[in-house]
Amino acid sequence: MSRKGVPFQRSLLLNVTAGVLLLGACLLMVSVVATGRVLEGLSGSLTKRIIATTDARVMSFFEPVQLAIEITAERVHGGGFENFPIARLDDYFAPLVAGIPQLSSMLYAHANGDEYMLMRTDDRWQSRQTRPETWGGAADWREWQAGAKVKPVQRRDLDYDARQRPWHQGAMQRFEQLGPDAPAHELVHWTAPYRFFTTQEPGVTASIAHRLASGRVIVLGADITLSEISKFTSTLEIGERGKVFVLRGKPADPMGLVVVGLPADARFDDEQTMVEFVLTPPQELGGPVASFVNQAIAKGGSALGAAVPFEHDGERWWGALERSKLRTSDNIWVGSVLPEEQLLDGLPNTNRIVLAATGIFVLLAIWRAFRLAARYATPLEELNERGHRMQRLDFERVETVDSDITEIRDLTATLERMRRALQSFSSEREDLRIARSIRAMTMPAQLPAPTGFTLRAWQEPAEEVGGEFYDAVQLPATVGDPKMPAGVVLAFFDVPGTGLAATVHDNQLRAAFRADIETPCDLRKLAGYLDQFVHDDLPDIGPVRVCLVKLDGDPARAEVLGLGQDVLMARRGGPVEKLQTDGQPLGLGRTRDVPEATAVALEPGDTIIVASNGVRDAVSAERKRFGIDGIQAALEAVPGGTVDDLIAQIRKALAGYSSGPCNDRTLVVLRVTG
Numbered sequence: 001m002s003r004k005g006v007p008f009q010r011s012l013l014l015n016v017t018a019g020v021l022l023l024g025a026c027l028l029m030v031s032v033v034a035t036g037r038v039l040e041g042l043s044g045s046l047t048k049r050i051i052a053t054t055d056a057r058v059m060s061f062f063e064p065v066q067l068a069i070e071i072t073a074e075r076v077h078g079g080g081f082e083n084f085p086i087a088r089l090d091d092y093f094a095p096l097v098a099g100i101p102q103l104s105s106m107l108y109a110h111a112n113g114d115e116y117m118l119m120r121t122d123d124r125w126q127s128r129q130t131r132p133e134t135w136g137g138a139a140d141w142r143e144w145q146a147g148a149k150v151k152p153v154q155r156r157d158l159d160y161d162a163r164q165r166p167w168h169q170g171a172m173q174r175f176e177q178l179g180p181d182a183p184a185h186e187l188v189h190w191t192a193p194y195r196f197f198t199t200q201e202p203g204v205t206a207s208i209a210h211r212l213a214s215g216r217v218i219v220l221g222a223d224i225t226l227s228e229i230s231k232f233t234s235t236l237e238i239g240e241r242g243k244v245f246v247l248r249g250k251p252a253d254p255m256g257l258v259v260v261g262l263p264a265d266a267r268f269d270d271e272q273t274m275v276e277f278v279l280t281p282p283q284e285l286g287g288p289v290a291s292f293v294n295q296a297i298a299k300g301g302s303a304l305g306a307a308v309p310f311e312h313d314g315e316r317w318w319g320a321l322e323r324s325k326l327r328t329s330d331n332i333w334v335g336s337v338l339p340e341e342q343l344l345d346g347l348p349n350t351n352r353i354v355l356a357a358t359g360i361f362v363l364l365a366i367w368r369a370f371r372l373a374a375r376y377a378t379p380l381e382e383l384n385e386r387g388h389r390m391q392r393l394d395f396e397r398v399e400t401v402d403s404d405i406t407e408i409r410d411l412t413a414t415l416e417r418m419r420r421a422l423q424s425f426s427s428e429r430e431d432l433r434i435a436r437s438i439r440a441m442t443m444p445a446q447l448p449a450p451t452g453f454t455l456r457a458w459q460e461p462a463e464e465v466g467g468e469f470y471d472a473v474q475l476p477a478t479v480g481d482p483k484m485p486a487g488v489v490l491a492f493f494d495v496p497g498t499g500l501a502a503t504v505h506d507n508q509l510r511a512a513f514r515a516d517i518e519t520p521c522d523l524r525k526l527a528g529y530l531d532q533f534v535h536d537d538l539p540d541i542g543p544v545r546v547c548l549v550k551l552d553g554d555p556a557r558a559e560v561l562g563l564g565q566d567v568l569m570a571r572r573g574g575p576v577e578k579l580q581t582d583g584q585p586l587g588l589g590r591t592r593d594v595p596e597a598t599a600v601a602l603e604p605g606d607t608i609i610v611a612s613n614g615v616r617d618a619v620s621a622e623r624k625r626f627g628i629d630g631i632q633a634a635l636e637a638v639p640g641g642t643v644d645d646l647i648a649q650i651r652k653a654l655a656g657y658s659s660g661p662c663n664d665r666t667l668v669v670l671r672v673t674g
Contacts, residue, residue, distance in 0.1 A: 045307075054236060054244050055324055055334045058261070061232045062190075062224075064100050065206050069220045070184040072096070072106075073210040076220075081108065082212060084116055086142055086153065090127050093118040102228045104203065105196075107167065107221035111209075115162035119198060128198075132161045166191045167205035167221040175209030175217065184208065193226055193248060193260055193279060202226045202279055204260075226260055226278045227271060233261035234268050242338030245289055247282060250331055251321060254297050257282055260332070263289055288312045288337045292319040309340070316340040435465040435503040442507055448474040450488040452553035454643045455670040458651065460614075466664040467495030467502030468612050471510050473517055487552045489521050492565060492610045492668060494545040505541055509533070523548045523561040523597040527586075531594065534587040543585035547610055548597070549670075556602040556672045561595070565610070568628065572605030576632045579608075607635070607646070607671045614665035615650070618657035626657050643669050 072093075076082075081089055093106045097120050109115035113132045118125070129140040139158035144150040162168045170189040178186060191205045207221040229246065236244040246261025258279045265287070268274045277285065282293045291312040296319055307320040319337040439461055447455045457470055475487040491513050495505045509530070516529040527548060534544055545564035552558075560567045564585030570576045583595050600608075609631060618626040634649040641649070647669055659665055 105223040109162040109219045111217040113163040167207040171207035171209040180211040230262040247333045435500040456643045457668045460665040464498040468664040468666045469493045469506035490549040496542040527594045531586045558600045559597040561597040568609040570607045602672045610668040612666035614659040614663035618659040
């Protein structure tokens with residue numbers, strides 16, 4: 001007799017929804033009863049925490065600038081820029097300024113007033129050099145735009161002496177006070193806001209005096225305009241209506257306070273308006289900031305270091321003012337204001353009653369879960385065990401799972417159909433099909449095209465899908481010399497084993513290879529990293545045969561490192577020969593040293609070949625091994641042909657050879673073309 005099952009979804013929804021609704025109703029009732037007015041002390045504590053977070057964010061705006069001049073001081077210590085090579089200075093400082101958006105210009109000067117300046121305005125760059133004691137009132141200017149040709153250096157009249165600027169004077173004074181052995185971060189000097197000489201924009205400068213290895217004292221500076229500071233602070237908002245601002249001056253003299261970082265306001269979306277309000281008294285801003293200064297600061301400075309309430313438009317607000325942790329030559333204060341309503345909205349509405357009620361209802365939910373398990377767990381466990389049996393390729397028929405849940409009975413029938421379908425396909429191993437799919441997806445679709453070389457590869461996987469893999473990585477161009485061609489590092493791996501395990505190990509090695517490449521690339525060091533990876537992370541796979549080849553195109557040369565894998569080379573018109581072959585495979589132990597790579601000078605027409613065992617050890621029906629002789633014959637058959645012609649000829653010759661049931665056929669060929 002058939003039984004009418006209860007739908008699983010309906011049963012589950014009825015039980016779970018009942019529990020959730022009961023718990024939600026109780027929590028809502030408790031929340032309504034427990035919610036009340038929060039003490040003013042808690043509001044003040046939250047406001048102080050917010051302003052500490054704000055100060056940290058403001059510090060994050062200035063810290064990259066300070067770090068940049070500290071690093072630059074170390075960079076120039078050896079005296080490489082001591083004679084002001086303007087082109088090299090431009091090449092060094094331009095990426096630095098471009099990488100730190102808040103920077104407007106970088107300055108490099110000697111104690112005698114000789115100075116170099118690099119300034120960025122949108123996409124236009126200007127560099128200037130002055131020597132007041134030698135050139136008098138004259139300066140050399142150099143201008144360019146991104147992607148455009150640099151204009152010749154022009155001599156212009158300019159009455160300027162770096163020694164008269166506040167950034168130079170402040171850094172030298174700090175240097176004389178602390179001495180040359182003081183830590184770099186303590187020697188950094190921040191100026192008070194002033195107008196820059198060239199642009200006349202208001203801003204501040206971080207500067208540091210440093211003694212070079214030669215004994216000469218230099219001064220480095222980094223300019224930040226106040227408009228950039230305001231662009232940053234005007235993006236800092238606390239909730240929907242909270243404001244963040246930065247002031248300079250002494251709170252004890254409220255009339256002397258000026259704004260250096262504007263709060264978020266629709267008026268300041270226009271940069272010209274922003275510039276007009278910078279360095280103005282905070283009272284001119286209006287809004288809650290002006291109310292805070294008038295009520296809290298002007299009445300004795302009670303808001304310093306603590307949150308205080310004030311009124312704005314009939315609403316209660318909280319505000320605080322803290323001295324910034326940024327080292328400056330003047331007082332910098334970070335302030336924040338936000339409405340009390342917003343503070344209370346952000347506070348949780350829970351207490352002991354809520355916690356107790358939650359605990360009770362959690363216990364009820366656990367009790368209900370046990371009741372549900374008695375009904376659902378047994379048939380689901382039986383279905384889970386059936387799934388595990390199919391995973392183990394155990395396709396023996398089992399008894400039907402008995403349940404009054406319609407969906408469970410339908411799932412039982414579906415699993416039975418799956419069992420029959422999997423049994424019919426069990427003749428083909430699933431891991432091999434997965435391995436072939438992974439191999440097809442992960443094998444490099446296209447190799448790099450290094451300057452002066454032609455690089456091609458071909459692979460024919462075995463039926464059992466062996467563990468051979470190749471990869472190539474383009475190295476970045478030489479830093480500071482973009483005309484120097486980039487190199488390529490080529491790798492070939494032969495991992496023991498077949499199927500899915502070998503394919504997974506191949507991809508792990510490929511990931512390690514790409515992750516461990518450094519610029520400049522040292523093949524011996526790279527091989528050491530790979531050896532450590534195989535030893536530590538793949539200890540059970542056995543020895544891994546590897547060859548590494550690094551190519552450089554100007555002049556054409558190669559470095560070759562064979563670790564259990566031969567690398568072949570044929571000079572133009574010459575025989576095929578083996579290069580370095582004395583390296584041991586990876587994974588044999590950590591006590592040996594990796595040998596040095598073999599350096600090879602290349603000429604046009606020279607060919608380097610990496611051929612796997614499936615190619616070199618292939619045998620014909622007459623038991624003749626393909627070997628190096630077969631590759632030599634292919635080269636002689638296509639004299640003057642391309643790399644693609646050579647690979648096609650080798651494949652044609654291999655058509656009559658057998659490589660064994662588990663051997664992939666892999667061929668990587670590169671040739672010097674110019």
